[in-house]
Amino acid sequence: MSAPVAVIRLPHGPDGSSRGFDPMSPRFQALGPTSLSSMVSGNTTDLEQEQQSRVMLRERYLRSLLAMAGRPVSFTMYEQVNVTALFGASDIDILNFQVSELQTPLGIQREALLRCSDVIAYSFEL
Template sequence: MSLKPPVGVQRLPRGPDPNSRGFDRSSPRFIALCPTSIPSSASTGPGIEEEQRVRSELRERFLRTLLMMTDKPVQFNMYEKVQVPARFGASDIDILNFQVSDLETPLGVQKEALLWCQDVISCSFEL
């Protein structure tokens, strides 16, 4: 009977919360998502329900667009009038970064790269 080789355990970094729950209660994202940050009078009414419905539709359209862009050539327009073509791969869950392949920069072609979404003004692709 032979023993299997040991498998390394990857430990995630400790969160900023002293209880190590992985989120910072003073972060803008936590404050925005916290249900106690919404006054009870503002969270009711037909106007809020309509706004939530519209936001939901827009979010769904955006996510479907990201799915349609996968493995397609995309033209990214960035600051300083820089235009870079690449093959779109994926986005992280918060839509903060785009993973692209074959990114053609003014300095050369990068096989794989991450684009910081705040540097991207717009992007376009063929349907």
């Protein structure tokens, strides 16, 4: 007999028919980007500065992914598991890493996908 699966429903938005959230609600402001308060107050210089910082950090991260290609990378995973592998690629949303020769405590996997949500940190030699 199969087990029933709960269905998660998103709450209705502020107008009753949409699935969006009120940008002025305390929950949205607490979980939303810090630039939201800058947009509401009209301070565009803070917003532009934050966007430039995000652009710089995103570019550095993408360059690090390019530099890792074909190199041995050490991954620190949850539950204090450390694995090493040859980095291959990442999907477009950077949700998974494709690796080769994954050395785990249980043995070596020739090819594998690592979920980015399971990775705490990674390091590699330049």
